[in-house]
Amino acid sequence: MKVYKPKNRLTAQAYIDGVLQGSRVILSRAITIIESNLESDKVLAKEIIQSVLPHSGKSIRIGITGVPGVGKSTFIEAFGKYLTSLNHKVAILSIDPSSQRSKGSILGDKTRMEELSNNDNAYIRPSASGDTLGGVANKTGETMILCEASGYDVILVETVGVGQSETAVHGMTDFFLLLMLAGAGDELQGIKKGIMEMADMVVINKADGDNIRNSEMARLQYQNALHIFPQPDSGWTPIVTKASSTKNTGIRTVWKHVLKYKTLVEENGYFNKNRNQQKIKWMYNNINEELKHLFYGSPQIKNKLSILESDVISSQISPVKAAQYIMEDFKKNM
Amino acid sequence: MKVYKPKNRLTAQAYIDGVLQGSRVILSRAITIIESNLESDKVLAKEIIQSVLPHSGKSIRIGITGVPGVGKSTFIEAFGKYLTSLNHKVAILSIDPSSQRSKGSILGDKTRMEELSNNDNAYIRPSASGDTLGGVANKTGETMILCEASGYDVILVETVGVGQSETAVHGMTDFFLLLMLAGAGDELQGIKKGIMEMADMVVINKADGDNIRNSEMARLQYQNALHIFPQPDSGWTPIVTKASSTKNTGIRTVWKHVLKYKTLVEENGYFNKNRNQQKIKWMYNNINEELKHLFYGSPQIKNKLSILESDVISSQISPVKAAQYIMEDFKKNM
Numbered sequence: 001m002k003v004y005k006p007k008n009r010l011t012a013q014a015y016i017d018g019v020l021q022g023s024r025v026i027l028s029r030a031i032t033i034i035e036s037n038l039e040s041d042k043v044l045a046k047e048i049i050q051s052v053l054p055h056s057g058k059s060i061r062i063g064i065t066g067v068p069g070v071g072k073s074t075f076i077e078a079f080g081k082y083l084t085s086l087n088h089k090v091a092i093l094s095i096d097p098s099s100q101r102s103k104g105s106i107l108g109d110k111t112r113m114e115e116l117s118n119n120d121n122a123y124i125r126p127s128a129s130g131d132t133l134g135g136v137a138n139k140t141g142e143t144m145i146l147c148e149a150s151g152y153d154v155i156l157v158e159t160v161g162v163g164q165s166e167t168a169v170h171g172m173t174d175f176f177l178l179l180m181l182a183g184a185g186d187e188l189q190g191i192k193k194g195i196m197e198m199a200d201m202v203v204i205n206k207a208d209g210d211n212i213r214n215s216e217m218a219r220l221q222y223q224n225a226l227h228i229f230p231q232p233d234s235g236w237t238p239i240v241t242k243a244s245s246t247k248n249t250g251i252r253t254v255w256k257h258v259l260k261y262k263t264l265v266e267e268n269g270y271f272n273k274n275r276n277q278q279k280i281k282w283m284y285n286n287i288n289e290e291l292k293h294l295f296y297g298s299p300q301i302k303n304k305l306s307i308l309e310s311d312v313i314s315s316q317i318s319p320v321k322a323a324q325y326i327m328e329d330f331k332k333n334m
Numbered sequence: 335m336k337v338y339k340p341k342n343r344l345t346a347q348a349y350i351d352g353v354l355q356g357s358r359v360i361l362s363r364a365i366t367i368i369e370s371n372l373e374s375d376k377v378l379a380k381e382i383i384q385s386v387l388p389h390s391g392k393s394i395r396i397g398i399t400g401v402p403g404v405g406k407s408t409f410i411e412a413f414g415k416y417l418t419s420l421n422h423k424v425a426i427l428s429i430d431p432s433s434q435r436s437k438g439s440i441l442g443d444k445t446r447m448e449e450l451s452n453n454d455n456a457y458i459r460p461s462a463s464g465d466t467l468g469g470v471a472n473k474t475g476e477t478m479i480l481c482e483a484s485g486y487d488v489i490l491v492e493t494v495g496v497g498q499s500e501t502a503v504h505g506m507t508d509f510f511l512l513l514m515l516a517g518a519g520d521e522l523q524g525i526k527k528g529i530m531e532m533a534d535m536v537v538i539n540k541a542d543g544d545n546i547r548n549s550e551m552a553r554l555q556y557q558n559a560l561h562i563f564p565q566p567d568s569g570w571t572p573i574v575t576k577a578s579s580t581k582n583t584g585i586r587t588v589w590k591h592v593l594k595y596k597t598l599v600e601e602n603g604y605f606n607k608n609r610n611q612q613k614i615k616w617m618y619n620n621i622n623e624e625l626k627h628l629f630y631g632s633p634q635i636k637n638k639l640s641i642l643e644s645d646v647i648s649s650q651i652s653p654v655k656a657a658q659y660i661m662e663d664f665k666k667n668m
Binding site for chain 2: 046049050053054056057138141142145194196197225228276279280282283284286287288290291292294295308309312313315316317318319320321322323324326327331334
């Protein structure tokens with residue numbers, strides 16, 4: 001079987017050198033290799049990642065989430081511009097398993113981040129496409145490694161605020177920021193379970209004009225609500241602030257708290273501990289996914305499972321016995 | 335190889351008949367078969383469960399949790415006595431992966447539930463022993479099935495309030511009750527993440543004497559705090575009440591709300607939907623555990639994983655590649 005090999009590929013070394021030298025063009029092309037599903041690209045990707053890996057990690061990774069309409073893009077534009085004004089190199093990635101490259105994801109929408117996308121010290125990459133969250137998260141995680149190796153020292157990872165992608169982003173970042181809006185009491189309805197308690201910081205966005213008063217009330221309400229969660233392992237007490245991305249207020253405060261957090265966790269050892277745990281967990285997540293794929297991907301197993309499901313619901317077989325039964329079958333045919 | 339077979343075992347049919355006829359002695363002996371790790375008992379257990387399964391399910395299953403010191407045993411004693419006074423048959427089980435039969439678990443402590451343990455309509459069974467939470471949960475889940483088949487129409491499943499056992503109990507019950515104490519503002523510290531939002535009802539226990547005022551304040555505080563969670567799928571709005579197990583106040587209120595809940599979810603279809611989902615999830619949890627056991631139980635895999643972990647931490651290999659590497663190995667040697 002002849003493996004299809006695109007003609008416009010560079011050598012692995014050319015990608016590695018380009019990335020390490022900070023070339024945006026080569027960085028983009030290297031990320032394309034990472035995101036590719038072609039077998040020949042996967043071999044190339046492995047070699048690139050392997051070589052740049054020791055040069056990665058020197059950044060602060062910030063996860064940013066919030067429901068659609070909260071103003072994530074304008075916030076990231078304002079935050080990113082502020083960071084580049086401090087001479088940081090900022091990479092903006094996103095995890096959105098529902099997006100497709102052809103449609104363009106939120107972050108790829110140039111009209112929304114016009115200034116930032118023309119900024120030499122900002123690198124915006126739309127979400128990789130993929131069928132599974134695990135697959136998309138892998139690609140975003142490896143893209144993060146490439147960006148760091150290329151000199152980006154602040155990585156913003158956006159998530160779309162629906163489904164399980166927040167957990168994936170939380171699992172690959174150092175600091176987790178939740179954007180919220182002041183509302184009519186039910187402002188938390190759109191936020192999935194467990195998101196609140198992952199937040200290191202909650203920012204009440206659009207705190208401007210007539211909305212300032214409501215935003216301050218929401219801020220107090222969230223600050224109180226956060227008390228019901230146990231203190232996170234980092235030793236950090238999550239805080240709530242207000243910001244206006246359009247009026248450009250509160251943006252410095254966000255960064256100030258990120259730096260405070262960084263100092264704290266570097267001193268108490270949590271920064272490295274957390275990063276190491278994240279890497280190990282990333283590996284095990286991949287293993288467990290592949291294991292499930294091996295099992296549930298089998299058409300034989302699929303057929304039997306649908307029969308067992310009905311039998312379990314109609315109490316013809318207990319869930320425990322059903323599991324034993326199908327596992328014996330799997331081992332026999334393995 | 336000769337399989338060890340205990341001499342004092344009855345025939346499967348004798349267990350089945352005894353359980354269905356409501357014999358406490360046979361019920362206890364049948365549960366011992368379920369909990370046994372002997373191969374011959376596993377075969378017997380399978381037959382018993384298979385036959386009584388169609389007779390199970392006709393009960394309300396209530397999960398009860400709270401940190402040590404909250405007064406779970408006295409609450410369950412008061413609640414159980416009240417239920418038996420209404421002619422309910424009450425089975426009290428527990429999930430405690432850390433307990434060992436020889437040590438006796440909290441619920442086995444007769445001095446704590448003296449009256450209830452002498453009550454003909456109450457059946458108290460200490461936690462099964464086991465190495466894994468999954469194993470203990472399986473045994474408790476199947477014990478629940480036996481109790482229901484034996485005519486118990488209220489099942490209380492207690493959890494020790496530490497670790498992941500709350501999620502297991504939540505996954506096998508219809509109604510989840512969290513016991514709390516009024517405290518000095520930090521009363522939630524002992525509660526693990528996510529427990530609060532599983533609760534259908536929070537009961538501020540020990541609301542008596544000098545503590546009544548504080549308990550009312552805690553009640554209001556929790557009632558407000560619960561608003562930050564999204565409405566559960568059941569359509570039920572979680573409520574917070576006060577109780578005193580020693581003064582026997584607030585116990586009727588708990589049962590009143592359980593019945594209200596039951597009426598609601600039976601009418602809106604959630605009761606059956608949830609039970610079916612629980613059964614299916616129980617099956618898949620077992621399958622996934624067995625799969626992991628198959629993989630991680632291999633000494634070869636264990637060795638390689640410990641090497642890969644160090645390589646991942648020292649950034650010599652990416653987590654994704656490490657996972658691919660070991661999976662290829664597993665498939666080859668399968």
